[in-house]
Amino acid sequence: MSRRLPRARGEGPWPWLAAGSVALSLLMLGGLLALLAVRGLGHFWPAAVEQVALADGRLLAGQPVREERRFDGEGRERLYRTDNRDLDGGIWTWVAVEAIERVETPRELLVLERRRWGSFVGWLVAMEGVDGRHAGEAAWPALQARLAEIQALRRERDELRDRVVVPLVRRLEQEAGSRAELAEANARIRALQARMGGDTLVLESVDGRRLEQPLEEVLRAWRPNAMSPLDKLAAWGQGVWRFLAEDPRAANSAGGVWPAIFGTVLMVLLMSVVVTPFGVLAGIYLNEVAHQGPLTRMVRIGVRNLAGVPSIVYGVFGLGVFVYGIGGSLDEWFFAEALPSPTFGTGGLLWASLTLALLTLPVVIVATEEGLARVPDHQREGALALGATRMEMLTRVVLPMTMPAMLTGLILAVARAAGEVAPLMLVGVAKLAPQVPVDGDFPFLHLERKFMHLGYHIYDVAFHGGDVQAALPLVYATALLLVLVILVLNLTAIFLRHHLRARHGALPRH
Amino acid sequence: MFSGAEALMFSGAKAPGRSVTAMSVFSTPHPAPSGPIIDFDREASCLEIEGLTLAYGDKPALRDLTLRIPRHRVTAFIGPSGCGKSTLLRALNRLHDLNEEVRREGRIRLEGEDIHAPEVAVAELRRRVGMVFQAPNPFPMSIYDNVAFGLRLQGGIRKRQMDDIVEWALQSAALWEEVKDRLKSSAWALSGGQQQRLVIARTLAVRPEVLLLDEPASALDPISTLKIEELIRNLKSQLTLVLVTHNMQQAARVSDYTAFLQQGELVEYGSTDTLFTNPRLRRTENYITGRMA
Numbered sequence: 001m002s003r004r005l006p007r008a009r010g011e012g013p014w015p016w017l018a019a020g021s022v023a024l025s026l027l028m029l030g031g032l033l034a035l036l037a038v039r040g041l042g043h044f045w046p047a048a049v050e051q052v053a054l055a056d057g058r059l060l061a062g063q064p065v066r067e068e069r070r071f072d073g074e075g076r077e078r079l080y081r082t083d084n085r086d087l088d089g090g091i092w093t094w095v096a097v098e099a100i101e102r103v104e105t106p107r108e109l110l111v112l113e114r115r116r117w118g119s120f121v122g123w124l125v126a127m128e129g130v131d132g133r134h135a136g137e138a139a140w141p142a143l144q145a146r147l148a149e150i151q152a153l154r155r156e157r158d159e160l161r162d163r164v165v166v167p168l169v170r171r172l173e174q175e176a177g178s179r180a181e182l183a184e185a186n187a188r189i190r191a192l193q194a195r196m197g198g199d200t201l202v203l204e205s206v207d208g209r210r211l212e213q214p215l216e217e218v219l220r221a222w223r224p225n226a227m228s229p230l231d232k233l234a235a236w237g238q239g240v241w242r243f244l245a246e247d248p249r250a251a252n253s254a255g256g257v258w259p260a261i262f263g264t265v266l267m268v269l270l271m272s273v274v275v276t277p278f279g280v281l282a283g284i285y286l287n288e289v290a291h292q293g294p295l296t297r298m299v300r301i302g303v304r305n306l307a308g309v310p311s312i313v314y315g316v317f318g319l320g321v322f323v324y325g326i327g328g329s330l331d332e333w334f335f336a337e338a339l340p341s342p343t344f345g346t347g348g349l350l351w352a353s354l355t356l357a358l359l360t361l362p363v364v365i366v367a368t369e370e371g372l373a374r375v376p377d378h379q380r381e382g383a384l385a386l387g388a389t390r391m392e393m394l395t396r397v398v399l400p401m402t403m404p405a406m407l408t409g410l411i412l413a414v415a416r417a418a419g420e421v422a423p424l425m426l427v428g429v430a431k432l433a434p435q436v437p438v439d440g441d442f443p444f445l446h447l448e449r450k451f452m453h454l455g456y457h458i459y460d461v462a463f464h465g466g467d468v469q470a471a472l473p474l475v476y477a478t479a480l481l482l483v484l485v486i487l488v489l490n491l492t493a494i495f496l497r498h499h500l501r502a503r504h505g506a507l508p509r510h
Numbered sequence: 511m512f513s514g515a516e517a518l519m520f521s522g523a524k525a526p527g528r529s530v531t532a533m534s535v536f537s538t539p540h541p542a543p544s545g546p547i548i549d550f551d552r553e554a555s556c557l558e559i560e561g562l563t564l565a566y567g568d569k570p571a572l573r574d575l576t577l578r579i580p581r582h583r584v585t586a587f588i589g590p591s592g593c594g595k596s597t598l599l600r601a602l603n604r605l606h607d608l609n610e611e612v613r614r615e616g617r618i619r620l621e622g623e624d625i626h627a628p629e630v631a632v633a634e635l636r637r638r639v640g641m642v643f644q645a646p647n648p649f650p651m652s653i654y655d656n657v658a659f660g661l662r663l664q665g666g667i668r669k670r671q672m673d674d675i676v677e678w679a680l681q682s683a684a685l686w687e688e689v690k691d692r693l694k695s696s697a698w699a700l701s702g703g704q705q706q707r708l709v710i711a712r713t714l715a716v717r718p719e720v721l722l723l724d725e726p727a728s729a730l731d732p733i734s735t736l737k738i739e740e741l742i743r744n745l746k747s748q749l750t751l752v753l754v755t756h757n758m759q760q761a762a763r764v765s766d767y768t769a770f771l772q773q774g775e776l777v778e779y780g781s782t783d784t785l786f787t788n789p790r791l792r793r794t795e796n797y798i799t800g801r802m803a
Contacts, residue, residue, distance in 0.1 A: 382647040386660035387637030
């Protein structure tokens, strides 16, 4: 009788559980990014504006935001963003869905983005321009033409201010120079300013209230219901671009985040420049030079544990040692004439970068050590057997092979540093610092300046703005941007690592 | 791995030349005569080892070894695993310096100079005493850069001269024909046998006087092994070779002199022919005929 082979026993649920965990993680990650992208980027889409007629005869106009069940359980209600803060005292209106009689999207409905009072939604009645009164349908083309002129003047003025006036003022602060140049520039700015003024828009909200709006306070104007999808796409692109390229306005609740992007990237780069040589040298010492005794082991354990110290602790250290200790001394020695106003004795870019470098040092040391440990001994012996000194062996064989591991350490360090907010609040991040720390003035890189940071910007917009509801889309957009900035920084390092691997060959896996 | 007896039978069946005489050991055992173990006084010595004792911490590895390694000859160290033959080899170019635990007594002289003398630069010593390891260890660079590595460490060599030396080294290692069209490609793309010949070329490029080979063919296939063995035989006109091997037939095929080590002691040392055909000591005979594990 032939014996049958026993049936193979299954592996049980483990592979499924493991695969499920991966799937769940990916799903959550995808969900996170999707949420940020939809909520953040959707903000810049010029959505249709509805004119709503209610059963009691009231009229209102605005963008529908969301719908909820009423808290008392009777029916549903819808939230409209109606803007017109100067007329209504608020920008949100809740409307019971069953009270809505009619919803229209009139093509003429106008949206203005203004310097003060937020946006306006309503009708354009007339424009009283410097060249006469345009009423009715003629007002809209006249408004667009004049607005384009004003925008051009505004750009000219901003450029003049940034390129000429600000450097002049800064020079005057340091040494008594000619004020004539400054006076002349200021006169030109005033002339530009004068050419922007003089126009007034006559506006009317959908419920019939009149408003006179000086045109120079209007930043942009559009009629969303009359825009084709292509127009909207173009407007969306411009909106995203302005978000990336402009300075914040209205206490960070509007405008762009360019200084924050710049500050984040610059700080991370400075941190990398500081942390890489220190971390790599420390890793080399621990793994290659130091006698492998109990003391080295203790140091190694200490370094690994430092990676787990809460970041705010590093912030406190940075404040005490860098800002007050070293910064205060620097001020006394080199900037005594500016005291009591501190130069380096207050939080700034340099101290923030150093604090974060300290925070990420263990990550780089550990990664370097692991990379060095993976270089096989026979490679070292091969180099030595050819007459290399220990230094030559390190620089020509071992370190090139360790480079990918060091870059991995740097990637981890960048990812950690770019996302840290807590220590920065102690050592130099600012709510608003539109002057980026790099400009045309000697020494070009201003390490003592305060800077803006995307992470802190999120915190500030979300918690310190007047209207969280209105700020929320900006919070999402900024969060998405922070993720993208870290992604780009990491991709750069990954690309570099790949390039090095291709040149030096990958280490065999053990 | 073959035991000694299997290896010899295998070699008797297949390998030509010297190993056929080795076969006779198996059939005609000789009684061990007494007398001097070292019997090659005519040869000029390249390396002289005098009373070498070496220990890893408390564990002794070599005990009071004394032997001469003749110039322009192939000398093989054989012996069971852990007998200290690799330790002895690595002592010859001071690779043990890296290990803080190693303690040493005794002297090693290269062409009459004490290699442990304080004025000796260890890097220079290692350039004169090159070494090839068990596993091929080309650096993760191009073939050319691998061969040029040692030369670049010395510096002061012009591109043209470098090209010539690289070509000469690769030709000496019988690799030139296989790689001359892809000198710029990665050394790690070569086969194991080619890698090992590349490592030999890399070592030859710095013109060493002695070449230490630590089981150079044990990780290679039979054809690559034959190529390496042929290379070893050809190279002795240029330099002195010291070979550590587990493979008795290999020792018999390529070496002129063979030293048999056991438990850190030199048991028997003499011309390969004599040692394999007519060993003086029973311990040696037992080992080469495979009666001892």
